[in-house]
Amino acid sequence: MPVHVFDAYGTLFDVHAAIARHRETVGPEADRLSDLWRTKQLEYTWTLTLAGRFVDFWALTERALDHALARHPSVDPAVRSRLLDAYRVLDAYADARATLDALKARGERTAILSNGTLRMLAGVVEAAGLGDALDAVLSVEAVRLYKPRPEVYQMVLDTFAVAPRDVVFVSSNRWDVMGAAAFGFRAVWINRAGLPEEYPELAPIRVLRSLAALTG
Structure with a gap:
């Protein structure tokens, strides 16, 4: 077998479920924010591995969200903690x-x-x-x-x-x-x-x- x-x-x-739960709060940038969050999360794993370094995936998930929020200043950064809580489940x-x-x-x-x-x-x-x-x-x-x-x-x-x-x-x-x-x-x-x-x-x-x- x-x-x-x-x-x-x-x-x-579903990696996009966290932002989907808070779509109203995030606003019209929700899909772009979610896509960038995921893209940077994966990018960090590849670049760090190529460089011979390891940072755990939760820390990279937080880092990627921070980057995505910084790139979308119209989104209230106060939503960060709720998005991370949603990502946990x-x-x-x-x-x-x-x-x-x-x-x-x-x-x-x-x-x-x-x-x-x-x-x-x-x-x-x-x-x-x-x-x-x-x-x-x-x-x-x-x-x-x-x-x-x-x-x-x-x-x-x-x-x-x-x-x-x-x-x-x-x-x-x-x-x-x-x-x-x-x-x-x-x-x-x-x-x-x-x-x-x-x-x-x-x-x-x-x-x-x-x-x-x-x-x-």
Whole structure:
């Protein structure tokens, strides 16, 4: 039986849910603020890893929000604490629970592999009620590197004592799918937005528009 491993942010959990909850307070810049927050959050992980440095994901999430707010001065900075509180309990996608349940019903093991800290992941998993549907929650904190470094994906093999070909890795982030495919996982891209292909050299085994399609 394969092990199904899921990215957390953007795959099981909606990274734009925090600002969506406070859309009225944020105002007309809400979507642009949310996009920049996410873009800078990821950019920081890549640049720090390339520089041989590690700062935990929560600190980078705060830093990215501060940057996004500074770039959008029309947004009241007092909303910062509410946005961060909302990020701690992001909404799971509507089909996340049913997908995990379907995999567990088939006797398959499931896990999260995420850039998030263990504390962050515990919060979103508990808020979404997904804990009993997961066999493991793995954080890059253990290796102090960010995806797509191969040491991150190696944690799955160390945890489950399987070969790369026995892992189905599911992510909505194409760069993450690329990293998993390069490592030897059977990578699945959840392409909800219908984005164009960027890494044809390292193609996923499947491209789906939803988590539900994984087991449907």
